[in-house]
Amino acid sequence: MKISDIPQIAAWISEAGIATYELTGPDYRICLRRSVKARSRRAGSAGSVRDAAVPARGQPDVALSLSVGLFLHAHPVQEAALVEPNEPVAAGQPLGLLQVGPILLPVLSPRDGIVASIIAPDRSLVGYGDPLVALKP
Amino acid sequence: MMEILSKSALTTIQDRGRFGALKWGVGTAGAMDGLALACGNLLLGNSEDAAAIEIQVFPFEARFDCEAEIALTGATCEASIDGKVILPWSSIQAKAGSVLRLGLTRSARWRGSRAYVCVAGGIDVPIVLGSRSTQLRGAIGGLEGRALQQGDRLPFGQPNGARRASDGTSIVPPSFALPLIVDGLPAARVLPAAEYHCFKPESQSDLWLKPWKVTPQSDRYGYRLSGSVLEPVAPMELRSHGIVPGVIQVPHGGQPIVQMCDAQPSGGYPKIGTVIEADLWRLGQAPIGSSIRFIETDWDGALHALDEVSRWLSEVARCLDLAKARKASS
Numbered sequence: 005m006k007i008s009d010i011p012q013i014a015a016w017i018s019e020a021g022i023a024t025y026e027l028t029g030p031d032y033r034i035c036l037r038r039s040v041k042a043r044s045r046r047a048g049s050a051g052s053v054r055d056a057a058v059p060a061r062g063q064p065d066v067a068l069s070l071s072v073g074l075f076l077h078a079h080p081v082q083e084a085a086l087v088e089p090n091e092p093v094a095a096g097q098p099l100g101l102l103q104v105g106p107i108l109l110p111v112l113s114p115r116d117g118i119v120a121s122i123i124a125p126d127r128s129l130v131g132y133g134d135p136l137v138a139l140k141p
Numbered sequence: 142m143m144e145i146l147s148k149s150a151l152t153t154i155q156d157r158g159r160f161g162a163l164k165w166g167v168g169t170a171g172a173m174d175g176l177a178l179a180c181g182n183l184l185l186g187n188s189e190d191a192a193a194i195e196i197q198v199f200p201f202e203a204r205f206d207c208e209a210e211i212a213l214t215g216a217t218c219e220a221s222i223d224g225k226v227i228l229p230w231s232s233i234q235a236k237a238g239s240v241l242r243l244g245l246t247r248s249a250r251w252r253g254s255r256a257y258v259c260v261a262g263g264i265d266v267p268i269v270l271g272s273r274s275t276q277l278r279g280a281i282g283g284l285e286g287r288a289l290q291q292g293d294r295l296p297f298g299q300p301n302g303a304r305r306a307s308d309g310t311s312i313v314p315p316s317f318a319l320p321l322i323v324d325g326l327p328a329a330r331v332l333p334a335a336e337y338h339c340f341k342p343e344s345q346s347d348l349w350l351k352p353w354k355v356t357p358q359s360d361r362y363g364y365r366l367s368g369s370v371l372e373p374v375a376p377m378e379l380r381s382h383g384i385v386p387g388v389i390q391v392p393h394g395g396q397p398i399v400q401m402c403d404a405q406p407s408g409g410y411p412k413i414g415t416v417i418e419a420d421l422w423r424l425g426q427a428p429i430g431s432s433i434r435f436i437e438t439d440w441d442g443a444l445h446a447l448d449e450v451s452r453w454l455s456e457v458a459r460c461l462d463l464a465k466a467r468k469a470s471s
């Protein structure tokens with residue numbers, strides 16, 4: 005890691021809409037923070053999904069990944085997926101889990117609705133802002 | 142405060158254990174799955190010596206009469222609060238009047254046998270000889286030195302102000318993160334003990350190569366296992382001597398007994414091995430009727446395993462802190 009790398013990292017996190025970036029190495033620690041309000045839309049194919057998911061534009065139809073991680077359909081100790089297509093879900097209900105190292109972050113339903121499809125395959129590596137689960141009214 | 146609503150037998154208050162009192166003949170007690178307890182306390186930001194409720198007979202039901210942050214770890218059971226499903230190994234906010242219910246343990250992936258209900262601030266019962274753990278034999282620690290009963294009301298300690306993981310944040314359970322399986326059976330590493338060489342060579346190899354079934358005569362005091370008969374070269378008569386949880390004794394019938402958390406501090410049966418400290422939680426979660434395997438290890442292997450456990454717990458703590466920091470900043 006060189007100090008000259010920092011502008012590139014700043015550009016990447018800006019492009020991805022990431023608010024906080026922390027990296028700790030053997031002899032350094034970097035923390036970059038951006039204003040959440042100013043964060044840009046994720047570039048590329050996920051952009052349209054993100055637009056659809058902005059609450060201000062009405063009912064979000066897709067639950068997006070809020071972290072890099074492995075997307076799990078079921079908790080490791082359980083066989084059944086947390087939700088199945090066509091299942092009604094409530095706002096705040098876990099739709100899946102993101103494994104980040106030894107912990108699991110819940111992917112919460114942005115609203116009441118019905119699961120249209122589970123977009124990301126089980127145990128797939130997903131990035132920040134990737135669409136995970138689609139909802140229908 | 143929380144009130145126990147169910148009649149679940151053998152539910153006790155446990156912390157890490159009561160150490161340093163064996164010299165007075167006081168056993169360690171403590172959580173049978175110390176890793177599950179540690180994970181619950183990490184989710185809540187509790188100190189590592191906070192006490193929780195250990196449940197081994199289901200269903201279990203309790204009501205919170207104030208708002209409380211709780212974490213549920215250990216055995217896979219159908220758990221809900223006010224009818225809302227709780228993810229395994231996660232924390233959740235209980236409202237005043239909320240009813241927590243743990244159904245039967247079941248899972249094809251990992252069942253376990255003991256669940257832990259942790260609360261922010263820990264269960265606040267008096268500290269006896271350095272621990273809040275219930276020691277049933279001596280009737281000390283926990284709530285009046287006994288198992289919990291329907292109608293018991295448990296006070297909570299003051300939460301220490303540390304951030305709690307957000308609702309539903311969970312941990313990959315240690316049985317998956319630190320797997321140890323031999324021929325499809327959960328295993329535990331064992332140090333050969335003082336009388337190991339007094340057993341016939343075929344009995345020594347049976348210890349490592351045969352499955353051992355956890356019989357119904359297994360509890361917090363010890364696990365009676367059934368399997369091959371372990372035979373000494375010559376009958377042994379020993380004087381009583383100090384023993385610790387993990388010691389595998391072989392009485393005259395040749396069926397081993399593994400001493401567990403509520404073990405007496407002394408015994409006179411020959412010892413063929415000792416389950417290492419780092420693997421005691423694996424036995425603590427082995428359901429009655431299930432089979433286990435033993436793996437031979439040495440002193441260095443035992444210390445290495447303990448390091449591996451503490452590294453994993455630090456990594457869980459580090460990642461939970463990152464997730465908590467993100468919750469706070471978002």
